Amino acid sequence: MADFQEVRDDEEIYEGRGWLPTWWTLMLIAGIVFGVVYVLWTHGLEGWDQEKGYEQEVADYQKQFPEAMNLNKITLNEEGANPLRGDAEAIEAGESHFQSKCAACHGNDGKGRVGPDLTDATWLHGNSDEVVFGLVMNGIQGDQKMLETGGNMPAHNRSLGSTKVLQVMAWLAKMNPSLKTK
């Protein structure tokens, strides 16, 4: 025990001072070096940062699944009408979006719960594609609200995007002939 200096000896319990094992010291140094390199790396020496990394991942995803991310591919046509009216595929997709995003408030069959019945001929805000598109995309809040009850209607411009909103409206138009193009 040449490099180990005994400092106390209480009833066979020793406390000593000596050098840390070499392997431990090397790991400490390696950890510090890694930390410095890592900080320099993530703070831009290599031109990489979190935001760019995120954008890159989103871009890759969009390339891989163009359908899924292309939320705003379709919008109202020049006459302000829903171009997906009568499109069987759109109607089917629209019904499933309705079930996941609208049914909680408007009922599975669209006949209304806290939100009004969307299958009858009574429209609080108007019965044209243009009006309904605006309502569903931007929601109905504050002064716009016509009902005393029911709370706000949330916007769906992000959660669905214009294409899916128009699919829902294609389904609504099939369910409710009083929803007109104009």
Ligand code: HEC
């Ligand atoms: C959190 C509940 C909620 C959700 C979810 C919701 N709505 Fe509504 N919606 C309402 C309420 C409440 C109103 C009535 C607002 C008012 O007071 O004018 C309304 C009104 C409407 C109107 C106007 C009806 C009229 O008579 O003019 C349409 C159209 C509509 N919603 C469609 C949808 C569609 C389509 C979805 C799904 C994409 C949806 N809503 C999701 C609560 C909701």
